Amino acid sequence: MNTSPNNWYVASWSKDLAVGEPLAMQVLGRPLVLWRGPKGEVSALDDRCVHRLAPLSRGRCEGANLRCRYHGMVFAPGGEVVEIPGQDEIPARARARAYPVLERHSWIWIWMGDPARADPDRIPAMVGLDDENYYLGAGTLDFAADAQLVRDNLLDFSHISYLHADSFALGDAYAKVPPRIVELPDGLQYQRWLENQELMPGNSMLVDQWSNYSFRAPGIITMATGAYPLGTARALDLGAPDPSLPGMNITFTNQAITPMSDRSTRYFFSWGPRRDCGTPELAEQMMALAYRAFTEDKEMVEAQQRMIDLDPSFPMLGTHSDVGVFRFNARLREIEAAEAAREAAEGCARVHLPVHAGAAE
Ligand code: FES
Numbered sequence: 181m182n183t184s185p186n187n188w189y190v191a192s193w194s195k196d197l198a199v200g201e202p203l204a205m206q207v208l209g210r211p212l213v214l215w216r217g218p219k220g221e222v223s224a225l226d227d228r229c230v231h232r233l234a235p236l237s238r239g240r241c242e243g244a245n246l247r248c249r250y251h252g253m254v255f256a257p258g259g260e261v262v263e264i265p266g267q268d269e270i271p272a273r274a275r276a277r278a279y280p281v282l283e284r285h286s287w288i289w290i291w292m293g294d295p296a297r298a299d300p301d302r303i304p305a306m307v308g309l310d311d312e313n314y315y316l317g318a319g320t321l322d323f324a325a326d327a328q329l330v331r332d333n334l335l336d337f338s339h340i341s342y343l344h345a346d347s348f349a350l351g352d353a354y355a356k357v358p359p360r361i362v363e364l365p366d367g368l369q370y371q372r373w374l375e376n377q378e379l380m381p382g383n384s385m386l387v388d389q390w391s392n393y394s395f396r397a398p399g400i401i402t403m404a405t406g407a408y409p410l411g412t413a414r415a416l417d418l419g420a421p422d423p424s425l426p427g428m429n430i431t432f433t434n435q436a437i438t439p440m441s442d443r444s445t446r447y448f449f450s451w452g453p454r455r456d457c458g459t460p461e462l463a464e465q466m467m468a469l470a471y472r473a474f475t476e477d478k479e480m481v482e483a484q485q486r487m488i489d490l491d492p493s494f495p496m497l498g499t500h501s502d503v504g505v506f507r508f509n510a511r512l513r514e515i516e517a518a519e520a521a522r523e524a525a526e527g528c529a530r531v532h533l534p535v536h537a538g539a540a541e
């Protein structure tokens with residue numbers, strides 16, 4: 181669970197948070213309650229009533245507010261207590277921690293760190309479930325494992341050839357053809373042409389398969405794939421195809437990895453065809469395949485976690501296919517070191533301020 185709180189994390193699908201029905205979630209080990217007020221607005225607080233620490237997610241929505249169902253304290257969306265039954269005076273410290281939240285691309289995003297840093301522009305461009313150009317299905321799967329192992333799984337697609345040999349059934353090309361990796365300010369982009377591939381299992385037409393996969397901190401993924409006539413990869417000198425280039429089986433997936441605790445991770449994913457390449461029924465079939473394949477990931481990663489926990493000091497052996505894992509984790513450490521240095525500098529400024537102000541009085 182080694183990612184900074186100063187990130188947007190996906191807390192829920194938007195569709196899974198109904199008006200008036202509080203939802204319990206945990207991110208980075210913190211229990212959270214999310215709820216949607218009468219105008220559809222989303223709020224998030226620590227899921228602990230300040231009175232006797234009962235979970236507020238067992239509470240009741242009252243207009244925009246949330247009432248604890250134990251002894252009835254009422255919390256406003258900003259976290260302040262606005263009613264204590266049987267008591268007129270409300271202490272100033274009667275307040276639950278509130279978190280910045282916003283909805284974008286059909287997800288509810290929560291900022292777990294310094295609210296002053298919660299910049300919505302850090303959420304990348306993605307494809308929502310309502311996008312008029314795609315038919316996408318939505319899924320969620322929990323892993324009983326550290327988010328680090330789920331991230332590492334998704335940073336090394338060589339496992340597709342083996343772990344998903346029967347589900348995705350894509351042969352050994354993913355293990356043998358390395359991607360071109362491009363650095364992003366907040367992660368990595370993998371671009372990969374697989375030449376001379378069957379169009380899909382059961383259709384032996386030969387094509388060049390393209391995928392463009394971005395993996396951003398703290399674990400936000402987008403991937404576009406498409407099939408193009410044989411020779412396209414060479415004609416483009418293995419460069420990216422222009423979106424206007426006619427292709428087949430063009431698909432898009434959005435995915436997010438949210439660390440809930442040290443040993444639990446929620447994986448959110450959508451997948452489906454571009455509308456000119458498929459139908460809503462195809463999106464459903466693709467999601468059934470995704471659930472099958474991602475359950476293979478879940479079972480392997482959970483078994484890997486149990487093995488690691490038997491002896492956490494046991495060393496791993498890096499291979500060429502781990503290059504993305506190493507580069508992303510190095511990138512994450514760089515981003516977080518820069519953030520720590522900035523916080524330390526700002527901390528010094530804060531310490532000096534009162535001294536200066538006091539001297540002026
Ligand atoms: S625990 Fe919430 S009001 Fe008592």
Ligand SMILES: [Fe+2]
Pocket residue numbers: 333339340343344473474477
């Ligand atoms: Fe996988």
